[in-house]
Amino acid sequence: MLRSAFNDNWQARPKVNPFAELSGVSVPFQPVTVPHDAMIGQERVVPVESTGAEGGAGAYFPGGAFEYRKTFHVPEELLGRRILFEFEGVYRDATVHINGDYAGQRPYGYSQFHIDADRFLRFGEDNEIRVVARSHHDSRWYTGAGIYRDTWMLVGPLARIAPEGVQVTTPEIEAELAVAEVTTRVENDSIAIRTLDLVTEVRDADGTVVATDATRITVLPGEPATARQRLYVPDPSLWSPDAPDLYTAVVTLKDADGQVDAESVTFGIRSLRLDPRRGLRINGESVKLRGACIHHDNGPLGAATFARAEERRVRLLKDAGFNAIRMSHHPASKAMLDSCDRLGMLVVDEAFDMWTSAKSDFDYSLNFPEWWERDIEAMVAKDVNHPSVIMYSIGNEIPETGSPVGAAQGRALAEKVRSLDSTRYVTNGINGMLAVMSDLAAMRQQAGQRVDEGEGINTLMADPGAAMNAISSSELVTQRTAESFGVLDVAGMNYAESRYALDRELFPNRVIVGTETFPTRIDGNWKLVKEHAHVIGDFTWTGWDYLGEVGIGRPQYLTAETPRPAFMAPYPYLVAGCGDIDITGHRRPASYYREIVFGLRDQPYLAVQQPQHHGKTFAATPWAWSDTVAGWTWPGFEDAPVTVEVYSDADEVELLVNGRSLGRQPVGEGHRFRTAFETTYQPGELEAIAYRGGEPAGRISLRSATGPVQLRAEADRPTVAAHGGDLVYVTLALTDADGTLHAAADRMVNLDVTGAGTLLAFGSADPCTEERFDAKDRRTYQGRAIAVIRPTGVGEIRITATAPCCDVAQTTVRAT
Known part of the structure; x- marks a missing residue:
């Protein structure tokens, strides 16, 4: 079936009782582009019992019912075709109406589903589709709400390849040849028996046809038929985590007049084996x-x-x-x-x-x-x-x-x-x-x-x-x-x-x-x-990290009032923190x-426990890491005691503060790959040197940020696609002139996006905040914030950021 994006020109609002609108629209619709989370823009709710887990599970965002609508034109020439709407995910308990008539539903918020639409449509006219989603005390984490995944309009003939109807398996794989078994489900909603030709091509990553097969399939009215084809791929490139080579199967359905329908799917050739002696292969x-x-x-x-x-x-x-x-x-x-x-x-x-x-x-x-x-x-x-x-x-x-x-x-x-x-x-x-x-x-x-x-x-x-x-x-x-x-x-x-x-x-x-x-x-x-x-x-x-289950991984310190760690955190905690x-x-x-434990990193790593908590008893949940930051800039704590953690798989590590050695300590697997040094904070350089067999085997250093704070804006890529779900991620960072992060100099950053893009979200990793993700102003956390920008068309996207006592930071991205 012909698949076209159905994400644009939606409107959304909190659902209202239709009887309440007899005197006029009580809640206006707002234009949105799908994918859309109707919950993330809601005001978070301060619970009556601020330590209650019920609100904390969903990050204290309120639930509710949300209504979407969209007006779309259906050309008269589509009369007699099959038209479906595909929803990849609607959270949750979705009901769909087309031109006022009930068309379908899906309670589960994570399942893709299809709506058989053509019987409800008015051809040659404008049509309206409405989707209502409900979310209320139904999860242990932040779910979001609404049409949060892509939507599609599918149009096809009465005899066609079914949605999700092409499946590829690779049951036999050898170095010289692999079998690609392609199973195609064909549907026939006409009143006539249809005999069609099914042609399948397997193409490699360069688009070269490496295997092909043709078969004939007869489909009775109202009775789907399945065709199975075995294609033989020579010298197959196997898919694996280290070499994710992919193939494409292109399936074409034809009659005497030519192509009737077509579908293509991407697949990989790889084998799985499992046993208790050799594990997963x-x-x-x-x-x-x-x-x-x-x-x-x-x-x-x-x-x-x-x-x-x-x-x-x-x-x-x-x-x-x-x-x-x-x-x-x-x-x-x-x-x-x-x-x-x-x-x-x-x-x-x-x-x-x-x-x-x-x-x-x-x-x-x-x-x-x-x-x-x-x-x-x-x-x-x-x-x-x-x-x-x-x-x-x-x-x-x-x-x-x-x-x-x-x-x-x-x-x-x-x-x-x-x-x-x-x-x-x-x-x-x-x-x-x-x-x-x-x-x-x-x-x-x-x-x-x-x-x-x-x-x-x-x-x-x-x-x-x-x-x-x-x-x-x-x-x-x-x-x-x-x-x-x-x-x-x-x-x-x-x-x-x-x-x-x-x-x-x-x-x-x-x-x-x-x-x-x-x-x-x-x-x-x-x-x-x-x-x-x-x-x-x-x-x-x-x-x-994720929204909801707030604070299960947050650092906690024991006091007389809190003799043991709590599971969730009170409002306004936002994230799990684990x-x-x-x-x-x-x-x-x-x-x-x-990464060190996995054996993937041979260099040591430095992390500093935040000095304001030095001497306190750390006793958080088993999901909580130590309260550390990879930084050596702690204004106001000069000469104060501080604990420095060093991670390494080496035999031992040496710690130096401004060139002065604090000695060596054992590390590696026998010491849980970590050790800690006690010292006092002195601005300058903190360096760790790892030793294996007594010889230096790697080093890492942290430097204190010095001088005026500078605001930097850096986009993740110079060009992005103008359509198709692409995004621009822009990191905002406070640094010194050499690029060292000023993690203790947090301030509000204002963002302005002009040109062919719009600001979609602006946030930081602050685990406990009342700031919104849909605002243009955001305070950095440990020197950083991030902006997410959606292209709105072809052209240049200009991002301008300002912060108190900093020069303006600018960057541009080209949407093509």
């Missing part, structure tokens, strides 16, 4: 998953899913040392998977965060019994041609997994996935503690632990991670989860590394992946991954530490 080579869990929001953009934003996230995650992502806890966008295919990032795509047991007041558990099969079908149809997808996850921390009925439900989900795609593996992120939650109080009492009245999961999860591991490795969890793990190809374990060695003996055929782990334990976890062939990887919570990379795309010190 891709194209015959063992691969350990250096994984990052990520949510779907794009920081300052909210949930709006732009292709460029997804590509940027994948690229930065890969640059930071990750080779795999786990979507948490919902299916990925098409744009995300496209980026993973191109850049070589492996994917575990996840279906649900809940089945029938609710985690929020109005979540998808209300719809799961009726809709889960259709939503599994939508996920697999979206994923099946993407070589980056290696596993489907059927759930995350599902409480039912500890019961026989829950195990039976898991079996039904796993078998549904396999019936649709048998070429990939099935997992489930099982949390052993949650699986036996009903028995948890009794278990803790037996262990002699005090159980407070009303103690909930949030309090438990704020305790040290050892408690979760102890429960997960208990005999009760072993027995209760045996069937739920048994229905899987890969046993996904959340915060249960204590089972890795245990299960090698108890379940010798079990292959394990750490689907969710504490970031502060990556050194020990990765050692286990390397030591055990049946453990194929680790997915940290999280690789990229990502290796912050919401603007800047790598935090934990990211470089992880």
Whole structure:
């Protein structure tokens, strides 16, 4: 079917009662361009109980119902054609009306769906489509709201290739020849039997046709038919994370008069193998998953899913040392998977965060019994041609997994996935503690632990991670989860590394992946991954910071009033604070530490604990890294005590302050790849030198910013595409004349965008702020802010930034 973008000329507003509008429009519509997050522009709500987790789960953004409308013309010559509207994602509980008539709905906010539209349309006239989305106490993270992913208009003949109707698998691969099996589903809505020719070409990355086949297919009225073709690709270029080579299958449907319909899909030729002795193999080579869990929001953009934003996230995650992502806890966008295919990032795509047991007041558990099969079908149809997808996850921390009925439900989900795609593996992120939650109080009492009245999961999860591991490795969890793990190809374990060695003996055929782990334990976890062939990887919570679950990774310090760390933070906290990379795309010190643990960085890394907290007792949740900054500019703390952390895989490191040595300290794997020096802050240069076998093996330094503060504006690329979801990311930084960051000189920055672009979002990584992402003024955080600009056409985009006591900063980008 002919696919055209349907993203422009929408209008949106909070939904109003139609009876309230009898006296006039009470809430005006505003023009928007899809993808659009209707929630990110709402005023955040100060909760009555500021420490309550309910508002903090969604970053204190209010829920509600949001209405979209669009007027579009349908030419009269399209009469007799099939017209569909494709929505890649509407959050949530979407209903669609065309010209006032109900046309369809989709409760799940992460599933792609199609609306059969032609029966509702007025040909030769203007038409109106309306979409209503609802979001209210239905998730444990920031979801956004509205039409947050791309929309498309699909037009095709009565006999046509079905949407998502071309699937490619590569069942046989040898060095000289690979089989590409192309399955094409053809539909016929006419009243006549149609016999058509189906021609398929496989093209390499240069567009050269490397294999072709033609077959004839007869399609009865109202009865879809499937054609299967085996094409033989000579000397195949295999897709892998290190060499993400792609092919394109172009399928053309023809009759005696010529082309009837056409479709093209991108795919990769690669093999997957799995066993407990050799782990996961891709194209015959063992691969350990250096994984990052990520949510779907794009920081300052909210949930709006732009292709460029997804590509940027994948690229930065890969640059930071990750080779795999786990979507948490919902299916990925098409744009995300496209980026993973191109850049070589492996994917575990996840279906649900809940089945029938609710985690929020109005979540998808209300719809799961009726809709889960259709939503599994939508996920697999979206994923099946993407070589980056290696596993489907059927759930995350599902409480039912500890019961026989829950195990039976898991079996039904796993078998549904396999019936649709048998070429990939099935997992489930099982949390052993949650699986036996009903028995948890009794278990803790037996262990002699005090159980407070009303103690909930949030309090438990704020305790040290050892408690979760102890429960997960208990005999009760072993027995209760045996069937739920048994229905899987890969046993996904959340915060249960204590089972890795245990299960090698108890379940010798079990292959394990750490689907969710504490970031502060990556050194020990990765050692286990390397030591055990049946453990194929680790997915940290999280690789990229996200909106909602506010403050679970924030630094906390014990006082008499706060004798233990809290799970979530009060308003106006905004982000979780546990990502290796912050919401603007800047790598935090934990990211470089992880890179060293992975064995991907041979140079040491320096991070300085913020001196204002020196001497306090740090006791945050297991998701919280130390309160460090990679900087040596601390005005007002001259001669004050400060702690300097050094990360390295070397034998020892030496720290120097302005050339004065503080001595050497052991580091490396035996010391968790880190050490700390106590010193006093003195402006100048801080340097760390790593030693292996007594010889220098790498060094790193930090310099203090000096002199007047300068404002710099730097675009990520000189040219961007004028259309198609491209974006410009502009970093605003406060530096000295040499480019050293002035992390302690934060100030308000005003941004002006003129020419062929518009400011889409402006933000920083400040975890606790009331500032808006849709304003033109934003205060920097630790010397940085970021602006996101959407091209509006061909031409020059001019960005001008101003800040107090700084010269004007300007940059230009060309949209082509």
